[in-house]
Each structure stands twice: as structure tokens, then as C-alpha cells.
Amino acid sequence: MKEKIAELEEKARRLRVAIVKTLHKSQSGHTGGSLSAIDMVSALYFHKMRHNPQEPAWDGRDRFVLSKGHAAPALYVALAECGYFPSEDLMMLRRLGSHLQGHPDSKVTPGVDVCTGSLGQGLSMANGMALGLKLDGKPNRVYAVLGDGELQEGQIWEAAMAAAHYKSDNLCALIDANRLQIDGEVAKVMNVASIADKFRSFGWNVIEIDGHDMAQIVRALDEAEAHKGAPSAIVAATVKGKGVSFFENKAAYHGVTPNDQELPEALKCLGCFD
Amino acid sequence: MIATRDAYGEALAELGAENDQIVALDADLSGSTKTGVFAKKFPTRFFNMGIAEANMVGTAAGLASVGKIPFLSTFAIFAAGRAWEQIRQSVAYPKANVKIVATHGGVTVGEDGGSHQSVEDVAIMRAIPNMTVIVPADGEETKGAIRAAAAYKGPVYVRLGRNKVANVFPAGHVFEIGKGCELAPGTDLTFVTTGLMTAQALIAAEKLKAEGISARVVHIGTIKPLDKELLLQAARETGAIVTAEEHSVIGGLGGAVAELLGEECPTLMKRVGIHDRFGTSGKSEELLKYFGLNAETLVEEGREIVSRKK
Incomplete structure (x- = not known):
């Protein structure tokens, strides 16, 4: 297991490099929230989820919903690393005619199952998937990554209520709680604390972790799968911009990409010297 | 019913x-x-x-x-x-x-x-x-x-x-998305209607017939995609279109038909519907009358538009 964790950590580091390079090339997109979510995305795509890059529509796959759709670069680099499409495609992010849209689009990107980007809607879709899979008696699980700022959307709580009501224990929400949103600190813009207490009171199984500790992420995903009778929420404390020291904990880097001067420094932070 | x-x-x-x-x-x-x-x-x-x-x-x-x-x-x-x-x-x-x-x-x-x-x-x-x-x-x-x-x-x-x-279609009617239906022939004007207004248009066409006005009735069951051919044919052959719907005249059937005809076959036109207003409490039948969503309005508008043709 120790080796697996080290392998996943290395995967996440490589994907951080890919995120930085991709966003430097596109000069448009969301850096901070992609870097805060990538450890969890890595654990899902390279360890936890059953999926087949050679057959994106494989019936036996687990489903992934990036409810915080602006972290699309985190999803795209993982999909490319898995082999859903060539890594070179990442350099076309957000360009006219590219299959890598600004926010996830199931119509054009292999491996993407739903369209997200307008915040607050992904958990509803994930629960719909969970209900449908259960109805068919399938063992597939559904994972949704949400932002903490996103929890300000009322629809999230409608979905939280419904998932608990229907006992969707094949559903796991991962909350990337990086504590920052566009206008500043989540706690100051519109406080959503306590996230764990809120999900618990809605009837969810709640697991609180450090969202950058790979061993904790993997353990939480296993715990979530083992829990029956209620959906699970993994509330992950994260750092916006994690891995690049001068991006970390800065709301200003929500929708800003690394410029030419920042790129070499950012890559150095990630242990990438080429 | x-x-x-x-x-x-x-x-x-x-x-x-x-x-x-x-x-x-x-x-x-x-x-x-x-x-x-x-x-x-x-x-x-x-x-x-x-x-x-x-x-x-x-x-x-x-x-x-x-x-x-x-x-x-x-x-x-x-x-x-x-x-x-x-x-x-x-x-x-x-x-x-x-x-x-x-x-x-x-x-x-x-x-x-x-x-x-x-x-x-x-x-x-x-x-x-x-x-x-x-x-x-x-x-x-x-x-x-x-x-x-x-x-x-x-x-x-x-x-x-x-x-x-009221029933308009016979039992077992097969619906095709995007296809309108001509329910009554006519040469002087066409009522282009949807929803409950289609039954009203059929009544209005009968009444106008007694006055010597020949009104075609085209029912549009699919507002989008619109049956353009059927509508353009009606516009060309009758030269006058009266739309009717239980909906705002902005953006609904009337809006869609106006967009089509404005670009492809400018035709005398009148939209019957709710004119940029909200609804209000009342009995359904009272409200249909209050908003002019009935055969009587269509008869008047039919007469009016035919007189404008001359």
C-alpha cells in the first residue's frame, strides 16, 4: 500500500505539472481550484474508479462528475494521462474547435459523462446516476467533486436531501474545501461552515480529511464505499493553488493562469526542471 | 373531451x-x-x-x-x-x-x-x-x-x-415531431394555432364560412422545430395569417411564425394571445374570454385581416 500511495503522489505531481503547462499555454482557465482538487482526482482515476480509457462508454465504469466544472484542467490532464485522448490535445484547451472546452462537455470529450460548469448542478446529476445504477442492480459507484464555494448554491442542498432520502450509498461527494472563491474567503463572502455538520445533519456519512494527504484520501474512499444506507461526503481541507508556492492560498489565482515569467518558477516548485 | x-x-x-x-x-x-x-x-x-x-x-x-x-x-x-x-x-x-x-x-x-x-x-x-x-x-x-x-x-x-x-384528432392519431396539420381547407386566410386554440379556430372557420370567408386551419403541434413548408405554403396561398395560442404573443407560436414569415415570406399577420401581461385569478372559461382566447376573437380578427387584404 505504501508503494501505491507513493505512486499516486508521483502521479499527482506529474499532473500538477501538466495543469501548469496546459494553463500557461491556454492563458485562460482556473489554476487554483485545479491544483487543489488534483490529489483527489488522481486517487480516483489511478486507483479507486473502475473505468476503461479504451472504451469510455464501458457499461461497468464508475461515474465521475466534476461539479466544480471550472477545475476542468484537473480532469483533462487525468483523462489524457489515462489515455482517453493524446496529451498533445491539452495544448488546445479553450481554443476554438477544441474538444477541450472551458468547462466539461460530454458531447465532445471522451471520458466526460455530463456537462458541468454552472455551479451547483453536479450533485443532482450524480445522484440521478446513482439512482439509475441502483435501479438496474449495478455495483457501479458515482463520485462527484464539489467546491466549498459551490455549496452556496441552494440546489446542492436539494440534492443532499434527495440523496439521503433515497439512501444513495453508491454516491460519494468529495468537497474540495480550499476556503477561497472569486471574491475572497468563503467564510467572508458567504460562510458555509460547518460543511461536515451540514452534510451530517442532512443524513450523510461524513469523513473529514486533509485533501492533499494521499493515504487519507485513499482510506476515505474505501470507507465511503464500505458505508451502507447513506451517501458519503468526504470533506477535504485543501489549499488553493497547492504545489506552487506563490499561487497557494491566493483568491487572485482563481481564474488566472501562469504567465511566461511565472512558468519556470512554478515548474521548479513542482520538481520539474526541464 | x-x-x-x-x-x-x-x-x-x-x-x-x-x-x-x-x-x-x-x-x-x-x-x-x-x-x-x-x-x-x-x-x-x-x-x-x-x-x-x-x-x-x-x-x-x-x-x-x-x-x-x-x-x-x-x-x-x-x-x-x-x-x-x-x-x-x-x-x-x-x-x-x-x-x-x-x-x-x-x-x-x-x-x-x-x-x-x-x-x-x-x-x-x-x-x-x-x-x-x-x-x-x-x-x-x-x-x-x-x-x-x-x-x-x-x-x-x-x-x-x-x-x-374538445377533441380535435381521431383516436389513434399518429404524432410526428415537426409536422403540422391542415385541419380545414381555406383560401382567404389561415388560422395557425396550437394547444386549445386549435379547436377554437375550427369553430371560427365554420362561422366565417357563413359570411363567405374561407379560412384555412393549420394546427402546429410542434412549435420547434417549426413546420416551415406548411406555414410558407399557407402564407403564399392565403396571403393572411392569424396565429392563436394560450401564451404570450412574445416568443411563442406567434413569435415563431412572425420570425419565419418576416424573413421568408412577408405576409399580413395578426397574433392572438396574451399581450405582454400576467394572468389573474378567475374561472378558466372566464379567463379565456377575458384574454380574448376564443372563437369570437378569431372571427373578428379573421374578418379584419381579410378586409386589410383589399
Whole structure:
């Protein structure tokens, strides 16, 4: 297991490099929230989820919903690393005619199952998937990554209520709680604390972790799968911009990409010297 | 006479027996929308989502993503109005196979008043890419439309009414998405109508005949995509078009026909409908009269437009 964790950590580091390079090339997109979510995305795509890059529509796959759709670069680099499409495609992010849209689009990107980007809607879709899979008696699980700022959307709580009501224990929400949103600190813009207490009171199984500790992420995903009778929420404390020291904990880097001067420094932070 | 929502309840339950991928969702109005008929027969395939329409739409999109054919229902104002952006983002943008069947469209909602009377839903649904918009005239057409919606792969919005409406189509009528129907021949003008106004147009055409005015009646069951050929032919052959709908004249059938004719065949035109106003409380029949949504108005407008031709 120790080796697996080290392998996943290395995967996440490589994907951080890919995120930085991709966003430097596109000069448009969301850096901070992609870097805060990538450890969890890595654990899902390279360890936890059953999926087949050679057959994106494989019936036996687990489903992934990036409810915080602006972290699309985190999803795209993982999909490319898995082999859903060539890594070179990442350099076309957000360009006219590219299959890598600004926010996830199931119509054009292999491996993407739903369209997200307008915040607050992904958990509803994930629960719909969970209900449908259960109805068919399938063992597939559904994972949704949400932002903490996103929890300000009322629809999230409608979905939280419904998932608990229907006992969707094949559903796991991962909350990337990086504590920052566009206008500043989540706690100051519109406080959503306590996230764990809120999900618990809605009837969810709640697991609180450090969202950058790979061993904790993997353990939480296993715990979530083992829990029956209620959906699970993994509330992950994260750092916006994690891995690049001068991006970390800065709301200003929500929708800003690394410029030419920042790129070499950012890559150095990630242990990438080429 | 049967309410289109009752026809929907029957049709959905029938389809449910034929195809086990069909599921239904409702937001605490299953008795009124008639999804309750399906719920009773197929309880495990029915999801009451409570009074939370936004989540209902997203849930339906998720169900569609794993291969189900979800029919979701609530009143038109809450489906199209309350959950518009969820329909746009989660259903229409990905082209999800979700069927939105909204009941209680228009002013015939009655006593509940303006808050509950959707007079804009066709306009706002029609504006969304990938969306098909259907407004049946009667129970038979509703049954056909529900069947066609289930067979079609992609988002569909069907607008139904609360009250019993006169029969227009014979039993077993086959509905084809995008096809209008000429229900009465005529050469002096054409009534282009949808929903409950089609029955009114047939009455109006009879009355005008007695005055020597020959009115064609074209029913448009699918507002989007519009049956352009049938409409352009009517415009060219009769030279005058009167549209009628239980909806705002802005953006609905009248709007769609005006856009088409304005660009492709400028024709004398008049739109009968709700003129940029909200509804109000009252009995359905009183409200139809109050807003001029009846055969009498169509007779007057028919006469008027024919006189303008000269």
C-alpha cells in the first residue's frame, strides 16, 4: 500500500505539472481550484474508479462528475494521462474547435459523462446516476467533486436531501474545501461552515480529511464505499493553488493562469526542471 | 373531451409497461400532473423529488446519462420557469434524453392566479438550442406526442393544460415531431394555432364560412422545430395569417411564425394571445374570454385581416 500511495503522489505531481503547462499555454482557465482538487482526482482515476480509457462508454465504469466544472484542467490532464485522448490535445484547451472546452462537455470529450460548469448542478446529476445504477442492480459507484464555494448554491442542498432520502450509498461527494472563491474567503463572502455538520445533519456519512494527504484520501474512499444506507461526503481541507508556492492560498489565482515569467518558477516548485 | 394531462397519465403508464427504461419524476404534484398513474403501477421507477424542481431536473439528467428515459413533470411555471437554467445546462447542453412534460400551462390554471399561470414557457424553452417544443391540441394528440417524445433521442418539452378540451384528432392519431396539420381547407386566410386554440379556430372557420370567408386551419403541434413548408405554403396561398395560442404573443407560436414569415415570406399577420401581461385569478372559461382566447376573437380578427387584404 505504501508503494501505491507513493505512486499516486508521483502521479499527482506529474499532473500538477501538466495543469501548469496546459494553463500557461491556454492563458485562460482556473489554476487554483485545479491544483487543489488534483490529489483527489488522481486517487480516483489511478486507483479507486473502475473505468476503461479504451472504451469510455464501458457499461461497468464508475461515474465521475466534476461539479466544480471550472477545475476542468484537473480532469483533462487525468483523462489524457489515462489515455482517453493524446496529451498533445491539452495544448488546445479553450481554443476554438477544441474538444477541450472551458468547462466539461460530454458531447465532445471522451471520458466526460455530463456537462458541468454552472455551479451547483453536479450533485443532482450524480445522484440521478446513482439512482439509475441502483435501479438496474449495478455495483457501479458515482463520485462527484464539489467546491466549498459551490455549496452556496441552494440546489446542492436539494440534492443532499434527495440523496439521503433515497439512501444513495453508491454516491460519494468529495468537497474540495480550499476556503477561497472569486471574491475572497468563503467564510467572508458567504460562510458555509460547518460543511461536515451540514452534510451530517442532512443524513450523510461524513469523513473529514486533509485533501492533499494521499493515504487519507485513499482510506476515505474505501470507507465511503464500505458505508451502507447513506451517501458519503468526504470533506477535504485543501489549499488553493497547492504545489506552487506563490499561487497557494491566493483568491487572485482563481481564474488566472501562469504567465511566461511565472512558468519556470512554478515548474521548479513542482520538481520539474526541464 | 379529456384534459391533456389525463391523456399524459394514461400514455406514460402505457409506455412504462412497454419499456422498463422509462422512469418518472415529480415535484410533489403527481396527483395533478398525472404521473401518479405511472407511480402506482411502477413504484420503483417513480421518484418524488419533493418541492425542489432544480434538483429534479439535474436528477433526471443523471438518470438519462445511465440509460434511463426520464419523464419529469410539474406545473409549467415551475418546470420551465423555476428550473430554466438547470434545463439549459444539465439537459439541453449535453442533449440529455430527458422529457419535460409540464402541465397547467397558460391561464386555464384558473383560480390560482397569475403566480401559477405560465404564459412565457414556450418562448423560453424555444430559445434553448437542442430543445424540441410540443403543444398538443387535445388528448389524442397528447398520447401521440408522449409516444413520439419517448422514441426521440434528446430533450423534449411538452406543454399540457389543466382542463378538459374538445377533441380535435381521431383516436389513434399518429404524432410526428415537426409536422403540422391542415385541419380545414381555406383560401382567404389561415388560422395557425396550437394547444386549445386549435379547436377554437375550427369553430371560427365554420362561422366565417357563413359570411363567405374561407379560412384555412393549420394546427402546429410542434412549435420547434417549426413546420416551415406548411406555414410558407399557407402564407403564399392565403396571403393572411392569424396565429392563436394560450401564451404570450412574445416568443411563442406567434413569435415563431412572425420570425419565419418576416424573413421568408412577408405576409399580413395578426397574433392572438396574451399581450405582454400576467394572468389573474378567475374561472378558466372566464379567463379565456377575458384574454380574448376564443372563437369570437378569431372571427373578428379573421374578418379584419381579410378586409386589410383589399
